[in-house]
Amino acid sequence: MPVEFLKIEIQYLKGIGSKKAEVLQKELNIYVVEDLIYYFPYKYIDKTKFYSVNQIDAHLPYIQLKGKISNFQTIGQARKQRLTATFTDNTGSLELIWFKGIKWVKESIKINVDYILFGKPSSFNNKINIVHPEIEEITKHDEKLQFSFLSLYNTSEKLKKKYINSKAIHNIQQSAFSTIKGYIPETLPNYLIEKLNLVSLDEALFNVHFPQSIDLLKKSRYRLKFEELFYVQLNILKQKILRKEKFKGYVFSKVGDYFNTFYSHNLPFSLTNAQKRVVKEIRRDVGSGKQMNRLLQGDVGSGKTLVALMAILIAVDNNYQACFMAPTEILAIQHFKTLSKMLDGLDININLLTGSTKKAQRKIIHEQLLSGELKILIGTHALIEDVVKFKNLGMVVIDEQHRFGVAQRALMWKKNINPPHILVMTATPIPRTLAMTVYGDLEVSVIDEMPPGRKPVKTIHYYDSKRLRVFGFIEKQIQLGRQIYIVYPLIKESEKMDYKDLEDGLESISRAFPSPKYSISVVHGKMKPAEKEKSMQLFVKGQTQIMVATTVIEVGVDVSNASVMIIESAERFGLSQLHQLRGRVGRGGDQSYCILMTSYKLSNDGRKRIETMVQTNDGFEISEVDLKLRGPGDIEGTQQSGIPFDFKIANLSKDTQILQYARNIANDILENDASLNKEENQILVKQLKKLSKDNVNWGYIS
Numbered sequence: 001m002p003v004e005f006l007k008i009e010i011q012y013l014k015g016i017g018s019k020k021a022e023v024l025q026k027e028l029n030i031y032v033v034e035d036l037i038y039y040f041p042y043k044y045i046d047k048t049k050f051y052s053v054n055q056i057d058a059h060l061p062y063i064q065l066k067g068k069i070s071n072f073q074t075i076g077q078a079r080k081q082r083l084t085a086t087f088t089d090n091t092g093s094l095e096l097i098w099f100k101g102i103k104w105v106k107e108s109i110k111i112n113v114d115y116i117l118f119g120k121p122s123s124f125n126n127k128i129n130i131v132h133p134e135i136e137e138i139t140k141h142d143e144k145l146q147f148s149f150l151s152l153y154n155t156s157e158k159l160k161k162k163y164i165n166s167k168a169i170h171n172i173q174q175s176a177f178s179t180i181k182g183y184i185p186e187t188l189p190n191y192l193i194e195k196l197n198l199v200s201l202d203e204a205l206f207n208v209h210f211p212q213s214i215d216l217l218k219k220s221r222y223r224l225k226f227e228e229l230f231y232v233q234l235n236i237l238k239q240k241i242l243r244k245e246k247f248k249g250y251v252f253s254k255v256g257d258y259f260n261t262f263y264s265h266n267l268p269f270s271l272t273n274a275q276k277r278v279v280k281e282i283r284r285d286v287g288s289g290k291q292m293n294r295l296l297q298g299d300v301g302s303g304k305t306l307v308a309l310m311a312i313l314i315a316v317d318n319n320y321q322a323c324f325m326a327p328t329e330i331l332a333i334q335h336f337k338t339l340s341k342m343l344d345g346l347d348i349n350i351n352l353l354t355g356s357t358k359k360a361q362r363k364i365i366h367e368q369l370l371s372g373e374l375k376i377l378i379g380t381h382a383l384i385e386d387v388v389k390f391k392n393l394g395m396v397v398i399d400e401q402h403r404f405g406v407a408q409r410a411l412m413w414k415k416n417i418n419p420p421h422i423l424v425m426t427a428t429p430i431p432r433t434l435a436m437t438v439y440g441d442l443e444v445s446v447i448d449e450m451p452p453g454r455k456p457v458k459t460i461h462y463y464d465s466k467r468l469r470v471f472g473f474i475e476k477q478i479q480l481g482r483q484i485y486i487v488y489p490l491i492k493e494s495e496k497m498d499y500k501d502l503e504d505g506l507e508s509i510s511r512a513f514p515s516p517k518y519s520i521s522v523v524h525g526k527m528k529p530a531e532k533e534k535s536m537q538l539f540v541k542g543q544t545q546i547m548v549a550t551t552v553i554e555v556g557v558d559v560s561n562a563s564v565m566i567i568e569s570a571e572r573f574g575l576s577q578l579h580q581l582r583g584r585v586g587r588g589g590d591q592s593y594c595i596l597m598t599s600y601k602l603s604n605d606g607r608k609r610i611e612t613m614v615q616t617n618d619g620f621e622i623s624e625v626d627l628k629l630r631g632p633g634d635i636e637g638t639q640q641s642g643i644p645f646d647f648k649i650a651n652l653s654k655d656t657q658i659l660q661y662a663r664n665i666a667n668d669i670l671e672n673d674a675s676l677n678k679e680e681n682q683i684l685v686k687q688l689k690k691l692s693k694d695n696v697n698w699g700y701i702s
């Protein structure tokens with residue numbers, strides 16, 4: 001019976017009606033009472049705090065003032081009309097402005113009566129004003145002052161046109177809670193509420209809208225954040241358990257000749273401790289009888305490829321095949337070359353399959369895969385194509401995971417009866433909280449140590465006007481025998497203009513660095529793969545000194561003699577992209593540089609990104625800033641995850657501790673009741689079902 005209360009359509013609430021209900025539906029997706037009460041305030045105002053006029057500047061958020069209103073003036077004609085008035089307290093006065101409801105304001109506001117004014121200051125012609133303030137007579141206000149906190153709700157222009165401002169939503173909430181307070185059913189098991197000392201859902205929801213005290217507000221917000229994060233984690237962990245039960249992993253029981261020969265004869269350097277640790281973690285996984293699903297995080301240049309190769313060799317040693325999937329053709333080719341060279345003398349059949357592999361060659365690959373003759377296949381998305389069938393695929397490595405979706409990861413499984421072991425690698429470090437969520441179903445390994453002898457890249461920011469100086473610097477570096485990348489942004493929406501930028505840039509670079517003294521490689525998305533590859537190879541071999549490119553070179557490309565990365569219009573790149581690009585240099589022993597060129601016009605976020613790049617080389621630190629600037633839904637790799645990031649109250653960049661706690665609790669519960677059969681946990685089952693219905697994509701595929 002109480003559940004039904006939550007499903008009451010909002011048009012039946014006091015003070016709403018069908019017209020307002022319609023706008024609320026359209027603008028805020030609020031259909032029934034339940035939607036409404038989960039529409040949370042975005043902040044709170046301390047109603048006991050008043051500002052005086054002389055304290056105000058235009059940067060303040062919503063504030064409260066006490067004073068009198070006088071001097072009404074109507075300015076302009078017809079639709080362009082506006083009403084102004086003067087608001088005065090004993091420290092000064094400011095202007096109030098109304099563009100709408102002018103008649104009503106004029107009639108209802110009394111001169112020389114004390115009012116409480118509420119609004120956001122702004123400035124026009126250097127004068128402070130408040131547009132469309134909310135106004136209450138002081139006596140009335142005092143009567144109604146039951147709460148010392150006022151909740152503020154986000155609204156939209158369309159809502160405001162229908163007079164649904166923050167205060168109106170507040171009133172609608174009041175109307176809803178007057179009906180349902182005390183009847184909101186609990187969504188967490190009682191034992192959890194007791195054990196964790198949480199407030200009930202009924203109390204929490206009420207206090208989030210109408211805080212009865214700071215303490216209750218805190219506890220209520222905590223309870224709601226916990227619940228939101230808890231159910232996401234419970235879902236992820238439950239899927240993970242299900243998968244482990246369902247799929248047996250191939251057991252790679254031995255480390256054999258290939259691995260050992262490689263380790264003692266072919267390994268060109270000694271492994272870093274971090275690499276050793278990760279190889280051990282992988283060995284433990286693949287020997288366990290459970291299918292491995294491991295994420296390998298390691299900053300650009302930390303040596304993930306080598307670790308991948310060793311995992312692959314363990315598979316081959318146990319008579320299984322392996323494949324290695326890269327996000328771009330350039331990268332696939334590069335991996336193929338690197339691995340082939342490293343495996344020199346080991347007599348392992350290795351091949352490359354990409355979109356441009358010729359038909360005849362393709363046929364051979366297909367046949368050799370089926371017969372088991374081909375042991376290692378490197379490639380791009382082409383590997384996922386249905387025709388590619390393996391005899392016994394035991395290990396899949398996916399490089400730069402953020403470029404692939406979960407769905408693609410899942411597809412690789414279909415190539416076998418039993419899913420192969422999977423190692424996904426990413427150089428885009430993601431904050432811990434996000435990793436727990438986006439990759440919450442994976443075990444995580446981290447390479448947190450760079451190979452010895454690397455010098456940190458120096459990052460410098462220049463405005464476009466300093467271009468000549470930058471050219472001078474390039475010239476000096478080339479004289480020292482180094483190579484230079486110059487990268488232009490390529491954003492889909494403005495592709496034409498971007499190519500124009502690249503062409504113009506190329507022209508001026510060619511003029512500054514004329515042949516035959518200098519030579520330049522160009523790589524961009526409009527070129528044919530073969531052309532790209534040819535141009536790339538000239539640079540790799542050191543036959544060209546400058547590489548002008550769009551972001552196709554972003555991931556993975558490895559030319560250790562290149563020591564300068566110049567990024568044009570750097571303000572247009574995201575942080576993780578900038579970090580990736582910078583990772584292309586600093587791979588040899590020479591001091592390397594990253595030069596960020598921008599125009600003078602920088603947005604706040606743009607400036608913050610550039611500053612962050614100049615200040616730190618630490619990928620994890622950068623990813624934290626990225627998360628704060630963009631929110632989790634926009635971080636690379638998260639979109640494909642199927643996780644709903646429009647959390648209603650939790651915040652992945654701030655609620656790290658709550659998330660970790662929620663994950664631990666979910667883990668504990670599943671440890672005692674893996675399939676959630678116990679009576680006391682039925683409420684969890686019910687809630688998981690409800691949530692997965694609300695978010696169609698919520699369930700994890702892999």
Ligand code: ADP
Pocket residue numbers: 269270271272275298299300301302303304305306427451452556558560587
């Ligand atoms: P990423 O983690 O970005 O994929 P790579 O695997 O491409 O990095 O490695 C970057 C460079 O470091 C390569 O040239 C590789 O040969 C080299 N490298 C890897 N491991 C070591 C090591 N232990 N000692 C020295 N150099 C290493």
Ligand code: MG
Pocket residue numbers: 304305399556
């Ligand atoms: Mg790599």
